[in-house]
Amino acid sequence: MKIFVWDEHFITGLERIDEQHHFLIDLINRFGNSLVASKSMEDAELVSVFGQLADYAKYHFSTEESLMRECALEPRHIDMHARHHEDFLSQVTSMWRARTTMSNSVETLHGFLCAWLAFHVLGVDQDMARQIALIRAGKTSGEAFEIAQTPLDRSVDALLTALRKLYAVLTEKNQNLAQAYEQLLILGKLKDDYLAMISHEIRTPANGILGVGELLLDLCPASEDRTLYANLFEQSCLRLLNLINDATLIADMQKLTLKSGAAISFPNLLEEVRAALPDIRILNKPSTALNTVFLKGYPPLLKKALESLILLAASFSRDKQSAPMTATDEAGVLRVWLELDDLSLSDEQVVDFFKIESSVRAASAAESLGLAPVVAYQIITAFGGELRLLKGKGNHDYLEATFLKEKTVRENFMNRVH
Ligand SMILES: [Fe+2]
């Protein structure tokens, strides 16, 4: 991580302010080191250094704002300067809140702090220092303000003005994005809470109805009709319970995907799925080269996802029992293809298929799977993979899934083999 280096261009000539800027830079550099050393963005040391940095920035800003008022600087400058401070604090706070979901959060956060401080000290703080010096030399606030408008160096001033404009645009965009993101988080949490509540509330009465149904069937005399109804009842019970379990799983998905376990190789995972689905023919055996492919993710969830993919492929096969599979080891990912000879969905339906609110599934041959395809989609994407239905020519349609590979495990394995 590049550290922030102080040089004479940052000196304002105001002793207390320069000391505070030095201290801020030290804190930013400490924060940069903690970012690099931390195992996670929730690391206690990192959170503590960030807290100190935010507190010290607030303290420094209030020192500058008091000094500007004491020296009776032109209010136009004080307002603009204080707004800069405020924007910085809200910008950093929203970036810090989004740190666990931001890509390159370490570089982005540290880079923003360094760039902002350099830009602010060289521009606005130097302006402030210049006006204070002019007022101390006998100029009025208005005169000092006007003189400070005349740049000392035209090219530097042009650059700072351009940066100021760019910063204002980026700040606004970033605030809009942060607001939209927070709304999404709230909506996502509402959806999860609602699903968790519904699946919990339905479970108790559903168990009651299923229990009474079994008792009633036991009371019926044996007949052809009874067998028919008993089978129908059993299938409906299973679907209802699967639906409740899948809804609970979707509601808990965020927590569950944080779980970890020993990584599983793809052939082992496939063997477990074969054992769980003995009625389905998974036709193409993957090559033995895949023995070294370990998948990223929590194995029980990966198993659930792969099982659902196989069941989904079988639903879209003519005999309802075949899932012809091809798996290829590619850079960083394992790609799984399942051939479908009876998909019967339009291009639009294929796009909407895995959305939780879509009615396409209920009107398709996969209707009996309930929410299982949605669960599979959420598990695979939560671990960095992709899942989609692909329309080909004629009857050659596919279900395509990619799973991220667990690099460390794979490399360790290779090292042991060689
Ligand atoms: Fe400052």
Ligand SMILES: [Fe+2]
């Ligand atoms: Fe400032």
